[in-house]
Amino acid sequence: MQSAPVLEAQHLTLRYPGSSSPVLADFDFALAPGEIVSVLGPSGVGKSSLLRVLAGLQAPSAGTVRLEQAPLREVHPRVAIAFQNPGLLPWLTLERNVAFGLDFKRQPLLSREERQIRVDAAIAEVGLSHARKLHPAALSGGMAQRTAIARCLARKPRVLLLDEPLGALDEVTRGEMQRLLLKVVADFRTATVIITHDIDEALLLSDRVILLGGTPAREIGQWCIDLPKPREDYIAEVGAVRIEILTTLRQAVRQH
Structure with missing residues (x-):
């Protein structure tokens, strides 16, 4: 039997005052207990805005966010967020x-x-x-x-939200932190959302990758990565998914 989502968003729309179009439109999302989901997309597409809504830091213009099936309308002690700047x-x-x-x-x-x-x-x-x-x-x-x-x-926390947490680190330290994140999630069973620009990082860490694109931002692709972690021994399988993500992203950029 599949577990109920620990965090769920339905029909999320976010429009900032004075803006002619929303940042996000009709976005649906569900996060299972212990799951790691990475959100990818070009700069400025709305990834950080989405994370702020999921954290209760920003109220959506429309739609709902639910934590353990209860409405989330403000910051909550069971949802923790960390940014690139510690x-x-x-x-x-x-x-x-x-x-x-x-x-x-x-x-x-x-x-x-x-x-x-x-x-x-x-x-x-x-x-x-x-x-x-x-x-x-x-x-x-x-x-x-x-x-x-x-x-x-x-x-x-039941949910850990990470906004480009490793973006400012050197390659060796970043690798160490990636392994630490996997250990933390395994030990604490904390459902985790990672905002990142790094496709390889998303593929190494995530159970699922969501790609945002367009204006307003929508989900334009989703991939389940059903491979054991760590994934350094699955170069071919991970590489095939990487090509799919890059192809989808390039097509979206051309259309835009």
Whole structure:
């Protein structure tokens, strides 16, 4: 029996004030527990706008978003979001930056012991227990991004939304972070949406890839990647899907 979606959007439309056309139009989406979905598309197509709506940071002009079958109309403690910029507070240690996420709006009230258990577990999950007393200025780019993910995990989210989280990292660090994300999702069973420009990254990490295109943005392609992870040993199979995605994207750009 298929699990009910943990996050679902129906007929989403988003129009900004003063705009002649919507950014998104009649977009449907469903995210299963533990699933990783990557959203691809050209720059400016509306990927980040979509993520903001799914996070409850932006109200849609029409349509609905539901979290565990309940309407999502604002930020929710079970939905965590991380951006390309880790957004760490420079005057706080790594440990206190992770704990800071527990003070966000509508977070459940926790005892000091419960908070510490959550923070310790999140820091350990991303492999930074040795650096917990460091300040952001002493962290590498990869460590800062791990800290941002730990801040999300401390909230025990059902849904993790990532907006170009690895875009500013070098290739080696990016590979390490990709492996970390797979581990985090496997350990926490956190349903995850990744916004990325990197087709290869999407193919390596995702159970499903959605391609946005057009004005207003719509889904112009979707691929289920039914291959074991990690996928470095499935070059031919992944390469075939990559060609399909590139072909669809190029056709959409020409039509536009």
